[in-house]
Amino acid sequence: MVVKTAHEMAKEHRAISISEFFEKNRHLLGYDNKIKALLTIIKEAVDNALDATEEARVLPDIYVKIEELEKEKYKIVIRDNGPGIVKKQVANIFGKLLYGSKFHKLRQSRGQQGIGISGCVLYSQLTSGQPTQILTSTGDGKTHKYRIKIDVKHNEPMIEESQVIKTDKWHGVQVTFVAEGLYREHKQSVIEYLKQVAISNPYANIVFDSPTGKVEFSRGVQVLPKEPDEIKPHLYGVEIGILTRMLHDTKARTIQTFLTSEFSRIGSLTAKKICEDAKIDPRTSPRKLTEEDVKNISYAVKETKLTKPPTDCLSPLGNELIKNGLKKELNPEWVDAISRPPTVYRGWPFQIEVGIAYGGSVAEPSFMRFANKVPLLYQAGDCAITKSITKIDWRRYGLQGSKFPEAPVVIFVHLCSVWVPFTSESKESIASYPVIIKEIKLGLQDCARKLSLYLSGVRKAQMIAEKKRIFERYAGETAVALEELTGSPSKQIEENILKMVEKRWGEINGEEDTEEQRGEGQDRSQANTEHNG
């Protein structure tokens, strides 16, 4: 038996790079299968394109192309009209995992971790061996062309080609991947994803050149939603690890200034109280705190009542945009939407928006989930949105069905937050915090009430129309009988009956359920009960 020494064992241990890790665990990034892989690539690139255009306050024009090169091998192109990427950042953005601007910022955006687009580069290179091509220009007449791969061991970009081409003035990014995949058009497909993007981003124009033909999702409005603001983290949402890192990075000289300057809504009084509770001198330098001190601060925070973070930092769609998106893509008979007021879960501000589209071209019941305007197509069962929908008693709102409404409705639910609590890295479903469920339910109920009002109006109108049909239906036979009884021509009588119905139409609809009607109703039920030959 060979006995290894601790030193020998230590030689075998080595840090693996993040790229290496994902090479082995690609499902965590959304590449579980070939169909989903195509969707993930499109999703990451389109999310980036929308984030970039919105941040630059440009109405997004997005072009997507999927071309089958050979069996299960595709060329995927995504082009946007965003601000473009400056030359020195291109390689890192596409060639290095966890490189990004958004992870360190607290601001509502689609991407969060800086894994997405470089993950696409990695997947392409793993399945096709080919580098990813990037064309970008900031609008100065020069286009930078790159062909990039990732050095998996060191998580560093490998630039295979880089050149500057003189072109017409344009700005934006065009990425081309070559990767393994499978193109399908079912419920969880690229086309459904783009359709939902078009609903939740009605200010974007999206052209999709697919293997089965060209589709355009036209822009419905010319305004962008309010720009989200960056905010500082809130103490309730910060765990010990992050707190330690922030203590290390801060420029503040005392723990008191650290608390008031790095976190949202902490005044000097609160800061002093936290320090006091943690038994730390507020004037201590943040770098001098021991592990024990950090723990104590964390406990003290939990015991302190803190002001909620500001919620005006979010960028909700607003009911007009939601209605516009649902209308233009679904062509329903009725649509409405509501934005709940923003609120907070674990120190993070968030806001729920709900829309319902009914009837018209909507034939089947379905629901759409969105987080920061991004459609969520997978893992619906785990999602807080699904759970909330099943908790509503839809029959109370004039719709059939218990868990899901069995009516021609599309339910749209959007959660926006500076930090969306996804259940996993592939960002497919929202965690079920009670306050989130509660907000979604309130939104659904509010919107469903509006629908039920509409439906009862429709039913009333149908009843009135049916009433008129009844009066018209029996006019002919009544006239025939009256001709027999009076000798007047039935044609004239029928005409006059119809005229009379028309003339008294207004008051007919006012006088339902009169005395005489009730008398008649009873009459009928009892008159037939007795046997008489």
Added chain:
Amino acid sequence: MERAKTDPKQTLNIMGNSILKDINSMKNPGIVLPIRTLSNVFFDEKHRIIRLGDKISRRTYLNVAHTRKFMQTLLVAAECKKIMQQNVSTSIRDMYYILKRTIKNTNENTFEDQNESDPVLEDLEAALNTLREKLHLKADRKGYIAGPIKIVDGEDTIDCTRMGSSGWAIPSNVEPEVIQFRDCTADYVLVIEKDAVWQRLNEDKFWKKHNCLILTGKGQPARGCRRMINRLHNELKLPVYVLTDADAWGYYIYSVIKQGSINLSFLSDRLGTPDAKFIGLTTQDVQQFNIPKNVTIKLNEGDKKRANEMLNYVWFKPKEWQHEIKHMLQAGHKLELEALSSKGIRFISEKYLPQKIQNKEFLP
């Protein structure tokens, strides 16, 4: 009775013209009808019959709950007028078929079944204060009579002692214009609920031995039959005795013969016979005639419920009836006429009925 003297043809014309006038002046036309439900009948203590109250309903065209019935009422009215003009008579079933047709541009019929046309006809009878027989309408025959009486039916004279085993079938129209009585020597009329029991008495020539008329309505008697009983009593002054099962249904049949029904309360004058007496069966007969317990039938929940309701009816208020119904509830059983056969096949004709009639053992 005097109201019936108005010519129904005339009344129909007036009704039609008033509706037409409303239509031409753009008013919502309506037909005024007496309400024929429990809420609008009362027991006339003096004449001891059920009478229709004076509550009315207006069946109007511009009321979705009425429109179809409004049309049906006018169709029936028009048809009645036609029949009267042609001076023929027809059956209420014929009427239904004559008027049944598909309404233009719909898949709906003017009448879906006879249950729709019959009540409309009754409404019209009530509204016009006339008998449907005067509107030249007949129903199916139901009920038989035998005994010492001659009946003049049009050109024929029928001797009811010579009707063999079946008896004379009572037509639906027995109004004096059509049916007259001759040479009646009977002492009373015995009305029997069940045809089978009637046949037994007829075979035994009960009517001959006891000098009476025997009559059956085969269950709840039709109006022809009830009118016949009414006329036999009023015109020939014959006492009327009623023989039914000892159960709620039997007692109900008796009450309809005696004071009329809720549904046809507007005809109680003509159809009711307030002087009729109940001869049996009663549940008290079980003891009196030593009827074996094993031929009685246990009351079910429906029987009990019905009996309890009957205790509250005005026409079952006499103490004898209260006593009988309470006795039935207490004993917990009911009795069919055929149960008497357990005492022998002729027990009913030779012992039961003679004893009851001789001793005047009747319920009021």
